[in-house]
Amino acid sequence: MTQEVESRMALKDLVDRYATESDKNNQDYYRNLFRPDVKLKVYMGDKQIMDMV
Secondary structure, three states, X not given: OOHHHHHHHHHHHHHHHHHHHHHOOOXXXXXXXXXXXXXXXXXXOOEEEEEEO
């Protein structure tokens, strides 16, 4: 399997897990999906609803 295919599969898995946990409103799970030093801001429309540092 090529590196590009592996990378695409990993990104799809990340998006799928994010979407699943988002549907459950499992905000604590988001921290496990990203790098430890991520700064995550979540918006609904133009209103910021979450800011995780």
